[in-house]
Amino acid sequence: QHYFIQSNLRSFKATMVQHMLYQLLFASVVYCVSPVMIQSEPSFNQLDKALHSRLSASQSFSDNFVNQFFEDVPSLKNDTADDSYLCENKILSLLESVKKSEDKTIALKFLDALGKPPSGFLDGNTMFMGSYDTCLASDLVSEGFKPCKIKGNVILKSSIVTPITWTVCFPKECRGGNYTSLTQAILKIINKDPKLLKIPEESIQTSCAVDYGYTAGSYVAIVLVGVIVFLVLVGSAWEPVSTLVLALKFTDERRVLVNSENFEPDAILPDNSPLIGDQTYTKPNNSTNSTVGNVFQCFSITRTFGALFDTTTKDGQVLCLNGIRVLSINWVVLGHVYYIGTNAADLTNYVPMWRRNVMAIIYNALPAVDTFFFLSGLLVSLLLLKDLGRTRGRFRAAGYYIHRYIRLTAPFLVVTLVQGFLAHIYIRGPFDELLIHGYESCKSYWWTNLLYINNLVPWNKTEICISQSWYLSNDFQFFLVAPLFIWLLYKNYRVGIPVTILTLSLSCIAAGVITYLKGFGPTTVFDPDAANFVDFRWLYDKPWIRCPPYLVGVLGGWFCYKHMDSLRLYTGTLSLVPKLLVALFLWAVTCLIEYWVVFGLHKDMVKKTNGEDLNLVESVMYETFSRLAWSLAILIQVIMCQCGLGGVINKVLSWKVWIVLSRLTFSVYLLHYIILQSYVSQLRHPFFYKPNLEVGVIYSGILLITYAAATLLFTFVEQPVTFLERLTYRK
Numbered sequence: 001q002h003y004f005i006q007s008n009l010r011s012f013k014a015t016m017v018q019h020m021l022y023q024l025l026f027a028s029v030v031y032c033v034s035p036v037m038i039q040s041e042p043s044f045n046q047l048d049k050a051l052h053s054r055l056s057a058s059q060s061f062s063d064n065f066v067n068q069f070f071e072d073v074p075s076l077k078n079d080t081a082d083d084s085y086l087c088e089n090k091i092l093s094l095l096e097s098v099k100k101s102e103d104k105t106i107a108l109k110f111l112d113a114l115g116k117p118p119s120g121f122l123d124g125n126t127m128f129m130g131s132y133d134t135c136l137a138s139d140l141v142s143e144g145f146k147p148c149k150i151k152g153n154v155i156l157k158s159s160i161v162t163p164i165t166w167t168v169c170f171p172k173e174c175r176g177g178n179y180t181s182l183t184q185a186i187l188k189i190i191n192k193d194p195k196l197l198k199i200p201e202e203s204i205q206t207s208c209a210v211d212y213g214y215t216a217g218s219y220v221a222i223v224l225v226g227v228i229v230f231l232v233l234v235g236s237a238w239e240p241v242s243t244l245v246l247a248l249k250f251t252d253e254r255r256v257l258v259n260s261e262n263f264e265p266d267a268i269l270p271d272n273s274p275l276i277g278d279q280t281y282t283k284p285n286n287s288t289n290s291t292v293g294n295v296f297q298c299f300s301i302t303r304t305f306g307a308l309f310d311t312t313t314k315d316g317q318v319l320c321l322n323g324i325r326v327l328s329i330n331w332v333v334l335g336h337v338y339y340i341g342t343n344a345a346d347l348t349n350y351v352p353m354w355r356r357n358v359m360a361i362i363y364n365a366l367p368a369v370d371t372f373f374f375l376s377g378l379l380v381s382l383l384l385l386k387d388l389g390r391t392r393g394r395f396r397a398a399g400y401y402i403h404r405y406i407r408l409t410a411p412f413l414v415v416t417l418v419q420g421f422l423a424h425i426y427i428r429g430p431f432d433e434l435l436i437h438g439y440e441s442c443k444s445y446w447w448t449n450l451l452y453i454n455n456l457v458p459w460n461k462t463e464i465c466i467s468q469s470w471y472l473s474n475d476f477q478f479f480l481v482a483p484l485f486i487w488l489l490y491k492n493y494r495v496g497i498p499v500t501i502l503t504l505s506l507s508c509i510a511a512g513v514i515t516y517l518k519g520f521g522p523t524t525v526f527d528p529d530a531a532n533f534v535d536f537r538w539l540y541d542k543p544w545i546r547c548p549p550y551l552v553g554v555l556g557g558w559f560c561y562k563h564m565d566s567l568r569l570y571t572g573t574l575s576l577v578p579k580l581l582v583a584l585f586l587w588a589v590t591c592l593i594e595y596w597v598v599f600g601l602h603k604d605m606v607k608k609t610n611g612e613d614l615n616l617v618e619s620v621m622y623e624t625f626s627r628l629a630w631s632l633a634i635l636i637q638v639i640m641c642q643c644g645l646g647g648v649i650n651k652v653l654s655w656k657v658w659i660v661l662s663r664l665t666f667s668v669y670l671l672h673y674i675i676l677q678s679y680v681s682q683l684r685h686p687f688f689y690k691p692n693l694e695v696g697v698i699y700s701g702i703l704l705i706t707y708a709a710a711t712l713l714f715t716f717v718e719q720p721v722t723f724l725e726r727l728t729y730r731k
Contacts, residue, residue, distance in 0.1 A: 087174035094171075109140055113147075113169035118686075126154060126164040127686040132430045135169035144172030147430065148208035153200060167430055170208060207433065217421035217446065224417060228299075228716050235299030235720075242293065298723035304715040307722075308663055311656040318382075318560075320641040321375060322662040323653030324634070328371045329665045330703065333672045335365030336468075337699045340434075340676045349688075351609045360599045363525050367597055367630045369471060370549040374631040376475050377553025378560075378638070380482050381489070385561040388490045395483060403725065404479055408472060409450065410721040411670060411713055416442065416449050416466055419674040429682035438677070441465045452476040455541040462533055468673040470541040477543045478550045485551070489558045497555065504551040504628070511545050512624035514538055521614050522601055522622035539623070549631035556635040560642065567643045583645040590633040597630045667710035667718060675706050 094107040113135040115128030134140070135147045148170040154162050297303060313319065353359055388395065420442030424435040442465040448454040454464050455473040464470060485503075488496030514520070520535050521527065527535035539545050571579060600622065604614050641650035679702065680687070688694060 087170070090171050090173040106139060106143055109134055109137060110145065110169055110171075113140070113145075115165075115167040125686065126162055128164070128166040129430065129685060130167040130169065132167065132684055140169065145169050146172075146209045148174070148206060149430065149433075151203075151205045151207075153203040155200065209428070209432075210436070212425055212436070212439065214425070215421060215443070217417060217442070218425065221417035221422050224414065228414070231296065231299040231720070232301060232716055235296040236301040238293060238296045239300055239302060294727060295724065298727065299716075299720045301715060303723070304719040307719050308711070308714060309660055311659045313659070318378075318638065318642060319654035319659075320638060320646065320650050321379075321653075322658035323655060324371065324638075325375065325665050326658050326661045328368045329668050331361075331365050331368040332669065333676075333703055333706065334699055335362055335368070336673060336676055337695065337702060338362045340680050355606050355609055357599060357602045360602055360605070363605065364523060364598050364601050366523055366525075367594075367626075370546075370627050370630050371634060372471070373475065373478070373546060373549040374553040374556075374634055376478065377482065377550035378557045378635070379553075380479060381486050381554040381557025382560055383557075384483065384486050385490055385558060388487070393487075393490065395487060397483075400483070401480075404476070406721060406725050407718075408476065408666075411667060411718045412449065412469065412472060414713070414717050415670040415674070416446060416469075420446060420465055423674060423678060427678045427681050429684070431683055432681040434677045435681050437462075438466070448473075455543065459537060460533075466673075468669065471669070474541065474543050474546050475550075478547060482550075482554060485554050486558070489554070493558065493562075496558070500551050500555055504548050507544055507547050507551075508624050508628055511539060511627075512620045514545075515623040516616065516620045519616065520619060520623070521608075522604060522619040522626070525601075526604060526608060526614060526619070546627070548627045552628065552631040552635055556638070560639070564639075564642055567639070571643045571645060579645065583640065583647060586636060586640055586645065587649070590636050593629050593633040597626050597633075600626075661707070664707060664710040664714055667713040668706050671709045671713060672702065672706040675709065676702055 094110050097104055097107040113131045115130035117128060118125050130147075132147050135145055146169070148168050150166040150168060152164050154164045354363060384395075384400070420438055424432065424439040427435060441463045445454065445458055445463060445465045448457050449465055449469055452473040454466075455470045455477075458464065485496060485500050488499055490496075515522075518534070518538060519528065520539065524535040524540045527533070571582075574582070604618070607614055637646075637649075640646050641653065646653075679698075
């Protein structure tokens with residue numbers, strides 16, 4: 001760098017862009033070349049004398065560079081007492097102190113923490129990342145320094161607009177709005193030759209680290225987590241202690257094992273969430289336990305882990321759904337790994353990467369969510385129809401709604417409190433604006449999560465509390481109205497089927513009409529105003545748009561309830577060759593449909609990356625029919641697995657390992673986003689899309705950590721609440 005600066009010093013006044021680059025390059029060198037700093041570090045005392053000589057020469061050059069800098073950038077100096085100039089005057093005094101013989105520690109650390117132009121700038125690395133931890137050093141903190149970030153858009157001479165991020169270590173004089181004049185002065189320097197490069201002033205956003213204190217939500221979260229841990233500890237100790245007491249008290253009687261378990265049928269509907277796996281519920285022999293003991297035992301680790309790893313199955317379970325559920329949630333996590341990594345520093349790799357056909361799995365991972373909507377409708381319909389058959393058409397609304405609300409809300413509430421009111425306090429870093437924004441949103445709209453309306457309120461999607469929870473609101477709203485369709489199908493399918501199909505068709509038409517009127521692309525990925533979530537606001541999270549897969553699932557559940565037994569008998573009468581031909585044909589057709597839904601947008605992505613306009617008619621057609629086509633294909637495949645046409649695919653999807661993992665999918669969905677945000681928030685370096693192996697390692701690590709955290713949430717909250725709810729319901 002020293003040689004580079006010296007060799008180009010003759011053209012120092014060529015362009016103002018070079019001025020800024022030299023300034024930043026000087027900042028990157030000055031800490032290393034300062035003899036004062038080297039002499040102050042005992043570990044450097046053994047350096048070669050020749051090195052000291054070269055460093056002294058570099059120091060002389062540094063002094064000349066600072067003088068040259070002040071000659072060419074006079075607009076930064078201002079001797080007035082106006083508060084608006086406190087920021088630049090403070091920074092100038094720090095720069096000037098580098099030339100003097102006084103203690104330079106603070107000034108040099110300030111420069112060391114300053115972001116510099118990185119390698120790979122031509123590849124799109126416009127993140128000038130400084131040293132976040134250096135800025136948090138005790139001597140800088142005591143002087144009032146804090147990490148800050150300046151964001152803006154750079155317009156190159158080719159009219160290409162690219163974002164730029166510059167992390168700095170601002171003194172206290174530069175916060176609270178006083179950095180405005182400094183920013184304007186720097187922009188004047190940069191924009192002096194707009195033919196080469198320009199940064200519009202309106203694009204500049206400056207933010208500094210804020211020390212957030214504990215709020216009421218934070219205290220509630222801490223107390224709630226503490227209570228849960230206490231209950232788990234007491235509940236886990238209750239069983240062995242009770243067993244020992246019984247053994248000592250009834251030595252002449254038969255020992256009664258408090259942890260003995262026996263199976264019993266569900267008193268109310270089994271859970272029917274696609275994110276919550278089918279579970280075989282057990283209860284201990286509580287004849288010798290008090291009510292308090294029964295409550296504590298619901299939190300016993302031995303019981304909750306036993307429920308997690310129990311792979312016992314029952315007749316009538318659709319086992320292939322377990323595999324579909326796990327693969328779909330893993331797909332969701334994969335898509336979010338790339339989505340969260342939008343602060344990538346290799347922008348030139350970004351465009352070619354999305355042009356690859358295989359990357360449609362990433363940018364068009366949206367059908368994974370439609371799979372969950374379909375599974376939810378299928379299970380709700382199938383289980384409710386069975387219950388209506390047992391009760392001769394009587395709908396037990398209390399058990400239906402209360403059970404569902406309790407099961408979903410308990411773990412959801414814990415995640416809302418921790419992610420919304422605690423994470424931003426304990427996880428800090430250069431990119432922690434993700435967590436801070438989540439806190440600001442939850443502070444105003446936490447109550448929408450408890451009511452499951454956060455997909456409707458607020459209308460501005462940038463303010464949603466727990467951004468991934470929009471799905472839960474949609475699913476719960478579908479759950480509320482599903483009995484209307486299912487009861488009609490049970491009472492008179494000649495009325496129920498047309499009503500369901502009509503509702504489904506109106507939803508598809510509405511999606512197409514909105515896409516046409518707003519000029520949207522085929523999915524939210526092609527949103528022309530993605531920064532403001534316009535497509536998301538009108539289409540992506542609205543129940544009247546997302547309901548087709550759910551209604552297909554409702555019709556599929558009715559079909560399985562009415563005709564699955566006869567269909568199994570029919571396929572059983574087919575000889576090997578006809579059965580094989582039918583299976584191959586149906587699997588080929590459904591897989592082609594799924595391929596079209598996922599990879600059919602490849603040409604649109606190529607057009608987008610080339611700056612070409614998308615075909616509005618094609619976008620309308622895709623938005624209208626893609627969800628319906630995907631859910632119908634999944635339905636046919638599920639039916640084939642159930643009636644003996646699944647073959648090897650059914651065996652793989654019905655693997656018993658999926659049973660255990662499927663029980664964690666709800667917790668995985670709740671937790672994966674906060675784990676991703678936490679990882680990105682504390683990164684000290686930009687995210688790179690290339691090499692692909694690095695992204696694969698990150699995805700594998702995030703997935704593993706998420707499943708581990710989901711195991712804790714399941715055993716500490718989700719399953720204990722299930723035991724408590726069933727105990728209370730029976731009482």
